[in-house]
Amino acid sequence: KQEVTQIPAALSVPEGENLVLNCSFTDSAIYNLQWFRQDPGKGLTSLLLIQSSQREQTSGRLNASLDKSSGRSTLYIAASQPGDSATYLCAVTGTASKLTFGTGTRLQVTL
């Protein structure tokens, strides 16, 4: 059974700092890994999707890497802003084509 873990559970950083969020998964037989953003009480916004054959994806200040063999992914956020405050979820897609999510990292960027 696939299990996804995210560390840390919560993180508070001052504005302008670069930060890294971590995601690990137990079964390397995945098709892709996706990072989502969730604002309080809201739905999910897809940030980056990395196919299993890829090593990383970039979008603006966000960079996600994938090491499938070790079961790890990182989301790097450069020059953080207060508007980045949200919960960040990673999810992997396996053979059943369902998404298996981690519990998320709650990020707060302070002024």
Next chain:
Amino acid sequence: DAGVTQSPTHLIKTRGQQVTLRCSPISGHKSVSWYQQVLGQGPQFIFQYYEKEERGRGNFPDRFSARQFPNYSSELNVNALLLGDSALYLCASSSGTGGALETQYFGPGTRLLVL
């Protein structure tokens, strides 16, 4: 173009009641999936439908059921509600058969509170 829409946005029910949640996928999308997100946890997969057929089912009791209509919209039904069913229910759609390589687009969710 409108994204995935869900109704209602919020709902309060009492234990033992039944509830129906609705989802309209992005225009042209034929696959719909349902997820349950309990407060403080990541979403858990409930169902996936494609062309009105159930394609996948998560580890949820038979009190949970769903269906998909010819226009690809979907309903999630939960019978005999328990306090533990209180959660945000998310619907996602994708453009193809719902296969593993497709991006899923999520709706804003329905917040269900069971008292």
